[in-house]
Amino acid sequence: MLRIDTRQGTASHPDFSHGNTLPLTGVPWGMHYLTVQTNGDRGAWFFDPASRQFEGIRLTHQPSPWIGDFQHCLFRATTNKAAGTYQPDRATFSPAVIDIYDEPHQLRTQATATARGGALRYTSAAREFTFQIQAPDRWTIVHQDNRGVVLQLQNQTASADPDFSMYLAVSCDTPWHAEDTPLAYTISNSQPVVIHFTASFISAEYAQRALAELERQPFTKLVAANTAEWEKKMALFTVQDHHADRVQTFYTSWYRSLLFPMRFYEYDAAGGPVHYSTTERRALPGRLYTNTGFWDTYKTTFPLLALVQPTQYGYFLEGFLNSAKETGYLPKWLSPDERAMMPGTMADAVVADAVDKDIRPDLWPDLLTAMVHGAETPSDDPHYGRPNLKDYQTLGYVPADIPESVNQTLDYAYSDALIGVVATKLQRPDIAEDYAPRGQNYRHLFDPKFGLMHPKSRTGTFLNSFNPYTWGQGFTEGSAWQNSFAVYQDIPGLIDLAGGPQAFLHTLHTLANAAPRYNVGSYHGVIHEMAEMSAIDFGQIAISNQPSFHIPYLFALAGEPASTELLVKQLLLHAFNAGPAGFPGDEDNGSMSSWYIWSALGLYPLRPGFGDYVFGIPLFDEVTIQLPTGPLTLTTQRNQDYRLFVDARQRDDRAVTGPTITHRDLLATWQLTTTLGLLPKG
Known part of the structure; x- marks a missing residue:
């Protein structure tokens, strides 16, 4: 397997993010991951790629430092009381295995993880060492003997169940002494010592049953199986290019796109999926997933998985539907249950994209019911459904006295249009005819004076104190520049509102050529997203955050593909790499990695739920994608860095015209050839 270093994007801190990622080892969409902890005193930023300190191997469920960890613990081996240290450039951080040599303790630590457990192998120069499990907050010993221990851990940043637990079962292949x-x-042994562990969110019995199966597996066999699983996923793309570092960035980003959401279900004795419901506080049948924020991931990550992993996508839908059945609403930000960290109900886009791409039709009726329920039913708990729904229903927009009013309005309008898409597919004209027009509610907040969205009062007037560089107030993690173009359901309508393609392009050119400046606005201070936009120095295109992801592709839809090609290629060449500073901002559960993958392929899923992709500019000489319908080969001719524009594009044996290709046409394509040129096509 191509050697992937999982430290991509880990050189981050609260004031500035190069990804805010962790170097996670496990299997795709695992229930638990392992990572290195260098300094637990740094809280959620407990790993520093430049630090030589080594505190141990952490069992983690942290999706983002802004969310925090839950049910975590630290596995630590020592031969004395000194702090551990290691040489980062001699360590192995890979998807399948961690390999660290602790110099003061003369002790080698190797770790691997399966979906619901894992193993650690310790090789010590001393004949005796101490193995310790460090667990914060509440923990209880359920069982202990001279070969193992079973613990009940209770630590989380937030959960609907204050007594939510994880049961950790640990066994050693040689006797130990408490x-x-x-x-x-x-532990006294001259040979390598292997410690197996499993963890369950249901019960100690579930953890012990899983451990009984796992501990029969040698460490090397577990690593080999883990490696094989990653190799199978990596083989979905075959990338050939004369720049090895860019190929490395592609595959490392693909690894990151496969980490979240995480499994939150197990198997009962009969082999059926079962999960712990923190809302009902009991085990229930069926799959469940956690650790994903749909506001981030619906734009790129889920469309990528819908293309190359549709079966797995169907399992995700099962889990999200189970969340809706247990809470009454489709999820928004899960970790482990609803955190409601961002605006909108963007699981609607994940559902609609599946419906448009014919993924799991057996689930569609129930999913449509859940979408409509969220659009019609206010919740007494602000974690669920659409906040400020009554205002939106009455006015057609969320008024300016409510924070993030513009973003809420645009997200709700998009979701309404998506309900129309799903209802149409299910031949429910009664629903479609009601919701499709609501997708036009974005028009209420468009201000032709600025060509941007503008917060509006309850009386229907735009706010007087409007500055497109001011962050917050009506906008989320940005200003009007970043957040005015989230009209995925009706880009042609947005262009018409702006006064036509030329006027719209003028606004986009102004946005791109503006200085990356900002007013802190209602944030009352500099937040990391502001610093990252300034650092990337790409005008007001804050590719460091999700609201700007689609902005470079709008030029193509307005009739100026050369600007899309120029902007995207510069971002691919300069804003991403495979190292610890590999991202221009928060990576966010695969969303930024997936943006890189899509853009490097020369395609972008600008409007999930509507079944097409915008053409950009491919980065690699050749990529073959293993699609469910057969291989698709993307070839780039005359592929040099100084060729910044697309001169011609051919699908199989015919020329391609127009800025988009449908999902169905892409699946039916075997060869897509792009020829680059020195100047925009005349």
């Missing part, structure tokens, strides 16, 4: 220090065990 020390006076809690959860510390002395």
Whole structure:
């Protein structure tokens, strides 16, 4: 397998993000991951790729430092009381295995993880060492003997169930002796020692049953199986290019696109999926997933998985539907349950994209019911459904006295249009005819004076104090420049409102050529997204955050594909790499990695739920994608960095015209050839 270094994007701190990622080892969409902890005192930023300190291997469920971890613990091995250190450039951080040599302790730590457990192998120069499990907050020993321990852990940043637990079962392949220090065990052995573990969110019995199966597997066999699983996923893309570093960035980004959402279900004794419901506080049948924020991931990650992993996408839909059945609403930000961190109900886009692409039709009726329920039913708990729904229903927009009013309005209008899409597919004209027009509610907030969205009062007047560079107030993590173009359901209508293609393009040119300046507005201080936009110095295109992801592709839809090609190629060449500073901002559960993958392929899913892709400019000489319908080969001719524009595009044996290709046409294509040129096509 191509060697992937999982430290991509980890050189981050609260004030500035190069990804805010963790170097996670496990299997795709695992229930648990392992990572290195260098300094637990840094809170959610407990890993620093430049640090030589080594505190141990952490069992983690952290999707983002802004969300925090839950049910985590630290596995630590020592031969004395000194702090551990290691040489980062000699360590292995890979999807399948972590390999660290702790110099003061003369102790080698290797770790791998399966979907619901894992193993650690310790090789010590001393004949005796101490293995310790460090667990914060509440923990209880359920069972302990001279070969293992079963723990009940209760730590989380937030959960609907204050007693939500994880049951950790640990066994050692050689006898150990419990020390006076809690959860510390002395191990005497001259050979490598292997410690297996499994963890369950349901019960100690579930964890112990899984451990009984896992501990029969040698460490090397577990690593080999893990490696094989990653190789199978990596083989979905075959990338050939004369720049090895860019190929590395592509595959490392693909690894990141496969981490979230995480499994939150197990198997009962009969082999059926079962999960713990934190809202009902009991085990229930069926799949469940967690650790994803749809506001981030619906734009790029889920469309990518819909293209190349539609079966897995169907399992995700099962899980999200189970969330809706248990809470009454489709999820918005799960970790482990609803956190409601961002505006909108963007799981609607994940559902509509599946419906448009014929994924899991057996689930569509129930999913449509859940979408409509969220659009019609206010929740007493602000975590669920659409906040400020009554205002939106009455006015057609969310008024300016409510924070993030513009973003809420645009997201709700998009979701309404998506309900229309799903209802049409299900031959429910009664629903479609009601919701499709609501997709036009974005028009209420468009201000032709600025060509941008503008917060509006309850009386229907635009706010007087409007500055397109001011962050917050009506906008989320940005200003009007970044957030005015989220009209995925009706870009032609947005262009018409602006006064036509030339006027719309003038606004986009102004946006791109503006200085990356900002007023802190209602944020009352500099937040990391502001600093990252300034650092990338790409005008007001804050590719460091999701609201700007589609902005470079709008030029093509307005009739100026050369600007899309120029902007996208510069971002691909200069804003991403495979190293610790590999991203221009928060990577966010695969969303930024997937943006890179789509853009490097020369395609972009600008409007999930509507079944097409905007053409950009491909980065690589050749890429073959293993689609469910057969291989698709993307070839780029005359592929040099100084060729910034597309001169011609051919699908199989015919020329391609127009800025988009449908999903169905892409699946039916075997060869897409792009020829680059020195100047825009005349």
